[in-house]
Amino acid sequence: MPAAKQNIERPWRILLVGSGGVGTMASYALEIGGKAEVTSVLRSTYDIVTKQGFSIDSVDHGRDIQGFRPSHITKTVPDMTTSDSKPFDYIIVATKNIPDIPPTVSDLIAPAVTPGVTSIVLLQNGLNIELPLVERFPTNVILSGVSLIGAAEINGSIKHDEPDFTRLGVFPNQTVDLEIAKASALHLIDAYNAGGKVEWIFDEDVSFSRWRKLLYNASYNVVAALTGIDVIRMRMSQFMIDDLIYPLIREIRAIAMAAGVVLPKDLELFFIKCDTHEGFFMPSMGQDCRKGNAMEIDTIVGAPLREADRLGVPAPTLRTCYNLLRSLQLKVKENKGLWTARFEAKNPYA
């Protein structure tokens, strides 16, 4: 079986794709544990990190870490089909997952995936994100990372202010034997926790974790992106909670239920009460929207809506929000040159 071929002599060879806050803190934890050797793919920060390394202010690891460099740094995803290096044991993908803007995750990592050997770890939000990878890489383990870390990266500086609490588990819908996949997950958790500063745990129920996280992401993130309003103001308005957040949370819970994932009713109020950060907290999709960045609307909003349609569950609030978010994403695409507005184009309705 594929994962049995994994290199069981340490260090594990790990490729990290996506060195924002989440990815860089993962590379740090893995490197200090001594059981992993990380190759980071850096794009915009390649030069600055080559010269001076990352500087890190971390709630878990220390407030003034200077000059951190992973074992290897590369500008592009390595092509293992033409390399004589040993294959990667793991590829950790910590990019945003935006299938409507190329490249897809599958296309991005394909050159570095060694069939039957490399475990692919999706440290990303959203639902059904494993499906294109299972199809493309049927002999590879596909692992799910659901992270509650709060960490942001700007020009090689990391501000990590919410502890790294991540559940790593096995996507149920994969072609590789699930016990082998579980062993691969446990090896990575062992390497991750080896530094003693953070504790990743094994996720026994990936579907539950992902639907549970959607209760927040497909409500607060969605409304924040569409309105530009932070969580505290939403609560103070009351109607934004009662008439937008609550309906979205209830719809997500109903869809999950129809999909066989029971999210306890208590969670509705839990997600109304949570997030009592200091200050006016803006969910990440709201931040992305404000900055004109592409948003993860397909995996966070489109995917549960497709489940709703498949299962015949009404989701009118989610549907309208999804279509409005697609509209905002269209502006992002136009600004990035991925969509062009041509006035001379024929009115398709005329």
Next chain:
Amino acid sequence: MPAAKQNIERPWRILLVGSGGVGTMASYALEIGGKAEVTSVLRSTYDIVTKQGFSIDSVDHGRDIQGFRPSHITKTVPDMTTSDSKPFDYIIVATKNIPDIPPTVSDLIAPAVTPGVTSIVLLQNGLNIELPLVERFPTNVILSGVSLIGAAEINGSIKHDEPDFTRLGVFPNQTVDLEIAKASALHLIDAYNAGGKVEWIFDEDVSFSRWRKLLYNASYNVVAALTGIDVIRMRMSQFMIDDLIYPLIREIRAIAMAAGVVLPKDLELFFIKCDTHEGFFMPSMGQDCRKGNAMEIDTIVGAPLREADRLGVPAPTLRTCYNLLRSLQLKVKENKGLWTARFEAKNPYA
């Protein structure tokens, strides 16, 4: 009966409240006809108009009209209860109608309304806008003006580029005899058309006209405000028409039907095809939103939604859009000092 007391010797004494593009072109048409004497309430443009008058570039009246001044100019709504002037025959209200931001239309015009004499003309968009006025001024005629004019005002300069086509009619739900109200409407139309350049017509069915206009206003205006995307781009995307505009149009049509107003099904496609202006046309609510101005969401979106709830008609797309628009309006209110975000406020859900 009240309106019988109207001054039938010309000129009619008319108070115009709201001298944007629509209001100023109304004052111009009325003054050149010679059958009306207009008093305009000017706020931001009082000084410039006093000094040099309005300058007007009009598709109906001429491209280079300089120095137009209505017969009288005032900074505030005149208080007729303490004045010995003759009462106003008409008050034409051409402000935006935003009941959620004070003053209301009723409060604004109250000092100038002479009971039993003054006809109140609401040259404004939206549904059920007459109800507060009928209640407040039960002895006054309340008239409906539904305008298709395209005219904008900036610092006393008017750009009027879509012809003034306005239906003036009688709101059915009023306490004054409807025949008297109709006579009042016909007198005003006569005065309006006297200049020979524009033709207002009598509106035999105000409810139909207002619901019909909502097909556009509660769809394109709403989506433009929520997304910042113009009508041409909406069409080019296709999904914005299919998944947002069409559902909104269908919901409005269904609510109207339940309210006893039959909008022919052909109108759905008519409003998909209309608006083939040159260039990328941004509906007015989209312009307001972009400029941070308050929006007419209560009269254009809230009012039909309340009808839907009263009549038991599902309107899920309209409901979600309404609540998102209320959220955007909350930001406008905060910027205007009408709502304050206090972090120390108790989380009402904790």
